[in-house]
Amino acid sequence: MEEKPKNQKRKKLSLDPRLSEYRGIWVFIEQEEAKVHPVGWELLGKARILAKFLEVDVGAVVFGGNQAVVDTISKDAVAYGADIVYQVVDPSLADYRSDPFTECLVQLVKKYKPEILLLGATSLSRDLASSVATFLETGLTADCTELTIDLENRSLEATRPTFGGSLLCTILTLNYRPQMATVRPGVFPIPLPNTDRKGTIIREQLQLNEANFITKVLGFIPDPYKASEKLSRADVVIGGGRGLKQASHFSLLRELAMLLGGEVGGTRPVVQAGWLEAERQIGQTGKTIRPKVYIAVGISGAVQHRVGIEKAGMIVAINNDPNAPIFDYADIGIVGDFLEIIPAMIRVVKNKISSTYDCLKKQGVGKAEEL
Amino acid sequence: MHVVILVKQVPDSSQIRVHPQTGTIMRQGVPAILNPYDLFALEKALELKDAYGSFLTVLSMGPLQAEAALRKALSYGADEAILLSDRAFAGSDTLATSYALAAALKKIDSCRKIDIVFAGKQTIDGDTGQVGPGVARRLGLQLLTYVQEIKHIDYEKKKVLVHRKSEKGIQVVSSQLPCLMTILDGHSAIRYASLPNMIRAAKAPVKIWNRMDAGIEDISKIGLKGSPTVVGKVFAPQSSRGPAEMMEGEEPEVLCSILLEKLFKKYPEVEKEVLQQVR
Structure with missing residues (x-):
């Protein structure tokens, strides 16, 4: 197991200049069937707190197949704390699939360079986060229960339970950006939405080619029980x-x-x-x-x-x-x-x-x- | 059909205790087991072997002791076992682990073309669920996570139809081989190991591969060097509450009335909700 203390590693690190361009905290807003998973709002609440320390903006990322749905979600994202919403609307994004979602998120990160990228630890977002982190070859900490900032080197301290919850460990992603983490739903409270908040909406045009996506969603069987x-x-x-x-x-x-x-x-x-x-x-x-x-x-x-x-x-x-x-x-x-x-x-x-x-x-x- | 199952040997986390003073893990006497979630993946692979006569390779990465976990997998009916073990892998996080496993899979594929890779949904020690998807991405395999059921495989046309769990229900998904699936727990428990398989497993060789055997020349991608994440600190969870205020010495009904008063006093909205039922 990788989780051994390596305190000697925590010396002051001067970040690679290429990486110090990375600024801002992003939250991926997960939606299925036009319904946002509450963990997205929980993370925006936490991102606002972290953003205050880092003095940066909070970005929300919303993908979908329907412009009206994505617009409604974007508006809500601003109310819950986003300063900028990055939208991608494309028929290929109508249902969650690993390939097109990964391609879009990787492209956005490469273009806008956020220093932190947070996602919910749900089945959908864990799939996406692992794929994106592999493409970007950066660190990803799973299933976190606490997030704090070490201001000295602007690093995200991501704390998670390990060994079945017997221990907690704090994980850092030092000389890599963005620093990625998935967070368990229900860990942070949902902030009160403020409909007077103002935010910028960016409609990102990405050229997705459906022919490249081999996996197809043929149907959806909703869980009636919930x-x-x-x-x-x-x-x-x-x-x-x-x-x-x-x-x-x-x-x-x-x-x-x-x-x-x-x-x-x-x-x-x-x-x-x-x-x-x-x-x-x-x-x-x-x-x-x-x-x-x-x-x-x-x-x-x-x-x-x-x-x-x-x-x-x-x-x-x-x-x-x-x-x-x-x-x-x-x-x-x-x-x-x-x-x-x-x-x-x-x-x-x-x-x-x-x-x-x-x-x-x-x-x-x-x-x-x-x- | 060639199916590779990724497995890991883990400490049985349900038996782990934390030292009350030092806050460190007490590993003594904690048995090492085959990750329970991997057993569901292995069972799915065995079902394919039953139906299509597939060849099953189990692949793991870890210290030499992990051979025991692979032997266990052989006893259930896997055909071949490979353990990736090298000091250079020590300290690998999920990104570095997926790099090493992907390299080994490429090597395996060059001898015997791989059609499907299976993995458990997560391990019970790291709990990340990140290695499977990472491997798929590195190899350009179709990635199907949280698969609940394989509905259909058309080996000729290289097509597969699965049900995968999402947060709000089940996605019916078609895809193509080769692919990597992470298998959800709870649908088909592992079969019993048969006596002939147990005997075979005891004698069968487990291949031990070092990094060169797996074709890894660049050590900057593995071990501590290839791991973007580092562990800052490890500590035992502290509770901000407790120990509990104990209520005792009264009849249950009296205790419950006092308890209810306390709850309603702190959360009047809960009381309001309860009294709504008067309607």
């Missing part, structure tokens, strides 16, 4: 681990989640055991979520899981083992049998709902409807 999207957006998430003992106990978590307007997720072992769909896996090899409230039930709290829930507003842990590691990084802990605690919680929430209802009813039915 559990993973619901999980990412939920304010309340109830996570289940091996401590649930059997698949059927997930129904208790589902009932509680429904009452709290939330979603159910779980650890890698329960997904591997087939108790829960893979789309709902939380952690290093699953999703990173940032709900307001996360309730971990029967989860011991291995680092692999921790990586996925650290950004929750409040973490509540319920476990019958008082020494479970999850209590080390939760906000509130309850030691006990979830088969007693979860049903009790369900009753408490139901009582609260019905007493509110009774209270409103006393004040008149009209009020109840108003709420």
Whole structure:
């Protein structure tokens, strides 16, 4: 494995003059079926912060097959923090394909020379980032959870979990530009959009020749379920681990989640055991979520899981083992049998709902409807 | 049909512990295994062998101990194993690794034309998923990542039809051989190794190639020199929260009422959402 500390390498490096022309931070805005993946906005928020240190502009890159769609996305990109939007619109870019997307991004980077290029760590953008970095022969750090700047040599410090989340390591791309990184969705907050922001839109004309692209997209089967999207957006998430003992106990978590307007997720072992769909896996090899409230039930709290829930507003842990590691990084802990605690919680929430209802009813039915 | 499967020997990350004081990895006793995601790629290749009688070569890069992982792959039914091992590769990042593997693949291709290269979607130690795509780009192979299913291969016309996973669904994609596919996990688990294959694997030679065997003359592209990224620091994750405030000594319902009050106090919007259900 490449990840050994090489601190001696961190001496002040005078950047190759050819590379010091590289300026600015770019974010690739990923879209599918005219819908932007939220990680694009998350990255624009982070890019703005980094850009302040480097005193540079933030660029957004938007590709697509339809001018109107790309224009709408570009406008949003400006609202979320882009100063310049680089558009490429071409029929060859209608669906994601590695070849045409790589060709366009490589050409844009060569022409405009950004010093940092950020992409989401999604299946689409990981494919694109690896391809582009290989063509440009530059460094790419995968799946980052933190980005900072070392001002001394304008280098991007990209921190990522490694060895299944047991360790974090900070990776630098020293004498190469651009410095590339993919970032896990859900790690950074989505900034508030500001529709008054002004930005420049550049419509880049690239001559793409469809005959050069061997791979064709024949169709698209949308995932009707979209559990993973619901999980990412939920304010309340109830996570289940091996401590649930059997698949059927997930129904208790589902009932509680429904009452709290939330979603159910779980650890890698329960997904591997087939108790829960893979789309709902939380952690290093699953999703990173940032709900307001996360309730971990029967989860011991291995680092692999921790990586996925650290950004929750409040973490509540319920476990019958008082020494479970999850209590080390939760906000509130309850030691006990979830088969007693979860049903009790369900009753408490139901009582609260019905007493509110009774209270409103006393004040008149009209009020109840108003709420 | 000649299929090459890229595999890696990795420490079993689920068994890794971090030293509480020094924050370093405690490797002692952590078993080295064949990267679990590679097994899905290997199984897909074995299915092609069943259907088309394909010749399967497994290729890995790593220290000499990685021979064990290749032998494992042979025991499942691969035909030939090559380990790329040279001190000059030490410290390679994903860019340098893909350079070395691409060189070895060129060499392999010159003896026996390669039709498909398979790789796992990522490894469990580095977790990057970058080496497969990098290799495809360096060799000019068609790149198909996150393949869930190979629907059809027309070996005569060199055509392939696959389902690949995207964020919002499944792309139905046609492409051409030769290509490189990274295989998604979770669809077909690896078969059991058969006894004859296990016996064969124990005796079969694993070819060890150094950089010259792979035809790499320019050492500026491999090892530390060929790696744009360097590791600045390694540290154990610190939590800004915890240890948890423990709630105890009451009946479950009392504990839950207190808990709910706390949640709703911090997040009134969650309470509002819950009470919406009164409607």
